[in-house]
Amino acid sequence: MINIVVIQLARLGDIIQTIPLLDDIIEVYPEANIHLFVNELFQECHFFLKDIRVVPVVLENLADKNENLSSKQSVENYLIQLSAIFSSKISLLINLNNSVISKYITDFLDCDTKLGFGTKDSLEWSAFVTSFLPTRHLGSLNLVDIFKGFFYQNIKNKNHSLMIKTKDSLWKSVISTTKKQIALQCGARNIKRQFTFQHYIDIAKHYLQRDYQVFLLGIKSESKTANAIFNKIKHKNLIDTTGKTDLKMLLEIVSSCEMVYTPDTGTMHLATFCGTPFTSLFCGPAYPFETLAYNPAVTVFMPDREVFPCYPCKDDEVCPYDFACHSFSFSKFFTGEGNKGFKQLSVDFDKIGQVLTPIDEMAVLWREFTKFYFFESSTLPHNLPILYIEGNSLLLKRELRLWDIVDINDLEVAKSNFHFLKPLIYFNKLSKDKRLIQSALNYFNSILSK
Secondary structure: OOEEEEEOOOOHHHHHHOHHHHHHHHHHOOOOEEEEEEEHHHHHHHHHOOOOEEEEEOHHHOEOOOOOEOOHHHHHHHHHHHHOOOOOOEEEEEEOOOOHHHHHHHHHOOEEEEEEOOOHHHHHHHHHHHOOHHHHHHOOOOHHHHHHHHHHHHHHHHOOOOOOOOOOOOOOOOOOOOOOEEEEEOOOOOHHHOOOHHHHHHHHHHHHOOOOEEEEEOOHHHHHHHHHHHHHOOOOOEEEOOOOOOHHHHHHHHHHOOEEEOOOOHHHHHHHHHOOOEEEEOOOOOOHHHHOOOOOOEEEEEEOOOOOOOOOOOOOOOOOOOOHHHOOOHHHHHHOOOOOOEEEEEEEEOOOOEEEEOOOHHHHHHHHHHHHHHOOOOOOOOOOHHHHOHHHHHHHHHHHHHOOOOOOOOHHHHHHHOOOOHHHHHHHHHOOOOHHHHHHHHHHHHHHOO
16 A cells, blocks of 8 residues: 655645645555645644545644754654654655754655655755745746646656646535625735734624624634723624634635635635635735635635735734725725726746736746746747836846856845846855756747747
8 A cells, every 4th residue: 555645834825725635645645645744733634535534743743943953863753753653665755844843854754755855856846836936926836736736747757647636626615505704814924914803893894784794703812802802892683702613613604605705815715625715814924825725706805916015924024004004995986986006916827837817927927937837838938028028028138148257156135136037046045957948048038029
């Protein structure tokens, strides 16, 4: 019997975003025993992951609060206990977390083939997708497709017929009922990702005036927000569930709603799992091209970078602009007035997976190169927006000429000279294999010569 291990120690949303990869693995290895390592806090996910063995990992046994590894002996003792669940050798391991802990587990477990972050066989794909973190507006790969890409890049070299699907079937609803109910997620893991208090008030009032039940969702620490909403709006149809639900109860509530309003959270991904439409505002460090739920039935807004050039920012940076990118008005959305400075995105699917429009013109080129290099798309793109925007075309020509002049190993000098080609600067730092760099330069030169 084949044993396959997938390591996903991040949050609930990341676990749900792993499901399409698990589906691909089952398609290729239908008789395998698949083990999903998850943070023990989310081990409840076992009840909706059919045919998958969920293995809870106690992170406190591996690291301290600052994610530093505990003593080597204690870590090894715990991992020996953890690996005792396998009756035979692991055939395939995929690590989906770019962290010290997951890397240590990956290195420790004995396995024939190791894929994912921190592994030799996936170095080119992981270095490439990681290279866009400092220039996120140039990237357009959804996390679902990054996860699936680790598996695809391996099996495509073995001439397997499985291809990245252009569109994953949506996960079926847990409960299929239609009621006049909506839900509000009362928080996110970072204050810069959260809705403002006025957002919650505007949404709740809009639906309460139309005789809807409005559920307030969240963990116990988000009860403060729910209490503040209650103090502002006293209504019998406003129901506070913050801190009172387990995962199964939360799924039941979300499944019964017509709509969920949520920032970039695990609740957003649960809504997709249940087949419930959701509306979301991505702001601060939350970037929908990367982490939007894998679902075409969404309404999603993001700040326009021409108005908010600081977007998307980093989680740990202090906002110097008083959260200006949160200035979206749900009241204007409901009345159809529109919100200047914000874009509404549409969901589509291509050879790689989920893609949103409108997309940064320069990100279009990088996505086309990704198709060409990693997904065997042999033709050059036609009618790209970049070719009709003289400023961007000139920028690309300038940077291609500079490439052989500037010392790309001097990160500070290179960063100040490159914009569009900046991901290659970071790739150069992460990978010793430079074939991708030369292929990218050749690809972009060939487009400009068309």
